[in-house]
Amino acid sequence: MSGSIEVRGLSRTFHTTVRRPGVAGALRSLVNPERVAKHAVSDISFDVAAGELLALLGPNGAGKSTTIKMLTGILTPTSGEARVAGVVPYRERERNARNIGAVFGQRTQLWWDLPARESFAILRDIYEVPKAEHASRLREFDDLLDLSSFWDTRVRHLSLGQRVRCDLAAALLHDPPVVFLDEPTIGMDVVVKEQVREFLRHQVEERGRTVLLTTHDMTEVERLAERVVLINHGRLVLDGGLDEIRRRFGSTWQVRATLADAHFEVVPLPGIAVLSHDGPQVVFGPEGADAPTVHQALKAVIERYEVTGIAIDEADLEDVMRAAYVQAGVA
Amino acid sequence: MKAVRIAWRVTCLNFRAQLEYRAEFLLMIAIGAVWQVSVIVFATVLLTRFTGMGGWDSSEVLLIPATRMLAHGLFVLVLGRMHFVGRQIQEGRIDIYLVRPMPVHRQVQLAYFPTNAIGDLTVAAGLMAGALSRSGLDWSAGRIAYLVAAVVGGMLLEAALFTAVAAAALRFPAADYWSNWLEELLGTFGSYPLNVLPRAVSGFLTYGLPLAFVAYFPAAVLTGHGHDTGVPYWLAALSPLLGALAYLGSRLLWRWSLGHYAGVNG
Numbered sequence: 001m002s003g004s005i006e007v008r009g010l011s012r013t014f015h016t017t018v019r020r021p022g023v024a025g026a027l028r029s030l031v032n033p034e035r036v037a038k039h040a041v042s043d044i045s046f047d048v049a050a051g052e053l054l055a056l057l058g059p060n061g062a063g064k065s066t067t068i069k070m071l072t073g074i075l076t077p078t079s080g081e082a083r084v085a086g087v088v089p090y091r092e093r094e095r096n097a098r099n100i101g102a103v104f105g106q107r108t109q110l111w112w113d114l115p116a117r118e119s120f121a122i123l124r125d126i127y128e129v130p131k132a133e134h135a136s137r138l139r140e141f142d143d144l145l146d147l148s149s150f151w152d153t154r155v156r157h158l159s160l161g162q163r164v165r166c167d168l169a170a171a172l173l174h175d176p177p178v179v180f181l182d183e184p185t186i187g188m189d190v191v192v193k194e195q196v197r198e199f200l201r202h203q204v205e206e207r208g209r210t211v212l213l214t215t216h217d218m219t220e221v222e223r224l225a226e227r228v229v230l231i232n233h234g235r236l237v238l239d240g241g242l243d244e245i246r247r248r249f250g251s252t253w254q255v256r257a258t259l260a261d262a263h264f265e266v267v268p269l270p271g272i273a274v275l276s277h278d279g280p281q282v283v284f285g286p287e288g289a290d291a292p293t294v295h296q297a298l299k300a301v302i303e304r305y306e307v308t309g310i311a312i313d314e315a316d317l318e319d320v321m322r323a324a325y326v327q328a329g330v331a
Numbered sequence: 332m333k334a335v336r337i338a339w340r341v342t343c344l345n346f347r348a349q350l351e352y353r354a355e356f357l358l359m360i361a362i363g364a365v366w367q368v369s370v371i372v373f374a375t376v377l378l379t380r381f382t383g384m385g386g387w388d389s390s391e392v393l394l395i396p397a398t399r400m401l402a403h404g405l406f407v408l409v410l411g412r413m414h415f416v417g418r419q420i421q422e423g424r425i426d427i428y429l430v431r432p433m434p435v436h437r438q439v440q441l442a443y444f445p446t447n448a449i450g451d452l453t454v455a456a457g458l459m460a461g462a463l464s465r466s467g468l469d470w471s472a473g474r475i476a477y478l479v480a481a482v483v484g485g486m487l488l489e490a491a492l493f494t495a496v497a498a499a500a501l502r503f504p505a506a507d508y509w510s511n512w513l514e515e516l517l518g519t520f521g522s523y524p525l526n527v528l529p530r531a532v533s534g535f536l537t538y539g540l541p542l543a544f545v546a547y548f549p550a551a552v553l554t555g556h557g558h559d560t561g562v563p564y565w566l567a568a569l570s571p572l573l574g575a576l577a578y579l580g581s582r583l584l585w586r587w588s589l590g591h592y593a594g595v596n597g
Binding site for chain 1: 333336337340341344345348349422423424426427429430431432433443590591592593594
């Protein structure tokens with residue numbers, strides 16, 4: 001079964017009542033409510049190939065969760081089309097549910113009063129997974145997520161990290177080709193985050209699952225995703241590979257050079273600006289649309305000047321995405 | 332069969348989970364029983380102070396709260412989780428149910444074991460035993476079958492009312508508060524022969540909010556007062572069937588509302 005996701009012109013509009021300020025305003029709203037349409041998602045289109053991990057990014061309220069809810073069959077779109085592993089999720093909810101796994105970082109799909117292992121057993125029955133297959137998959141997940149040390153504890157007594165690891169296992173026990181992860185590592189400590197990331201990487205690379213991930217953690221994006229879709233105000237503003245996004249928005253490098261002669265005359269090089277000059281300390285940065293890459297700049301500086309020390313500051317993905325957000329009008 | 336097996340398994344696990352919190356378990360049973368204290372007081376006053384009410388003698392009147400209580404206890408046990416759908420919406424539980432290959436309604440019912448139903452059913456069984464032992468009726472097989480149908484029909488009618496409120500809550504979560512009012516109303520007026528109430532009130536409780544079909548009309552049919560209820564005899568006699576039909580209708584409404592579910596937080 002192909003695990004691809006196809007989204008075409010997907011939109012979702014909610015109708016809400018305008019809140020007028022003050023008590024008088026509230027009373028006016030009660031008597032004469034003013035209804036407005038809020039376009040949570042507007043005409044977005046993208047594809048996720050089978051076996052690809054796509055990061056769906058955007059600020060709070062951008063429409064990420066609404067998009068995921070439409071693709072998981074929770075919400076029906078106002079217009080547009082979506083197919084997940086060949087199934088229209090909001091028309092065939094139960095069939096779609098068999099093809100997908102979903103983890104919503106802030107809520108659990110486990111039975112609150114039962115030990116996690118009992119929830120896994122119930123899910124095995126619901127998804128009709130053969131017992132041997134279930135046991136073998138559980139062993140594999142235990143190896144990767146270290147579940148057995150706490151899976152006999154009631155879910156209500158688990159820590160956040162333990163609970164989300166159990167949720168990840170629960171979402172994948174029926175071997176779905178497509179997985180939706182809505183901020184799965186929110187609030188986790190760095191050790192557990194890394195364990196979860198390793199698990200996800202394994203699921204994509206070794207098991208060939210298609211993953212659609214939303215997160216605000218750029219380290220996570222950098223470690224897991226090759227492609228990013230950025231949405232804001234419900235509209236798709238950017239769809240590209242991480243390399244491409246770095247090229248477009250990430251040329252914020254700086255080369256810090258210490259010159260052998262503090263009195264040497266410093267002149268700009270093609271595409272390289274002098275950002276500061278203090279005695280022998282000179283900081284170079286990119287200039288114009290044709291600025292060289294950081295490696296080309298390094299080479300040019302070393303060839304042009306006699307330097308005794310040199311260091312590079314390259315923008316990390318957080319900076320790159322910040323630049324992308326600014327240019328896309330998000331920030 | 333598979334659905335029944337899973338439902339049974341989850342129910343057993345949920346029940347076992349409740350047993351592990353001993354104090355909480357006992358408290359929940361107690362609250363189920365104490366919640367019905369008004370019915371117990373009503374039954375005691377009825378039997379000790381009055382010879383009858385609205386043309387019914389005390390033993391006949393007692394059949395009304397007994398039928399209603401038993402229907403209510405079964406509703407709480409089998410379908411009662413509709414009462415808290417608003418909370419499940421706010422907590423995002425409905426979203427979780429929607430990504431599982433199982434009907435959402437069934438998952439709502441399997442969310443936890445309703446321990447308080449044990450208290451409800453204990454009081455109801457005691458009340459029914461008392462009502463039957465004091466009854467001077469000839470309990471033929473047909474009459475017993477009608478009583479059973481009346482209890483099941485009453486359960487389904489109560490479930491229909493709460494399911495309709497829950498369906499509304501899927502679109503407007505605040506609608507869930509109406510289920511508190513509904514429960515209050517059922518508890519307050521469900522135990523009386525409604526012919527003692529002003530005509531407007533009994534009319535509302537028949538045609539507006541069809542509380543009369545839960546226990547009053549079936550008890551009237553069983554005790555021979557079926558022609559004095561203010562509605563045609565056949566309509567009173569069909570109460571169990573109307574309960575089943577109302578429940579089917581409420582499930583269709585639930586299904587329609589689920590198709591328009593918007594959740595919370597977008």
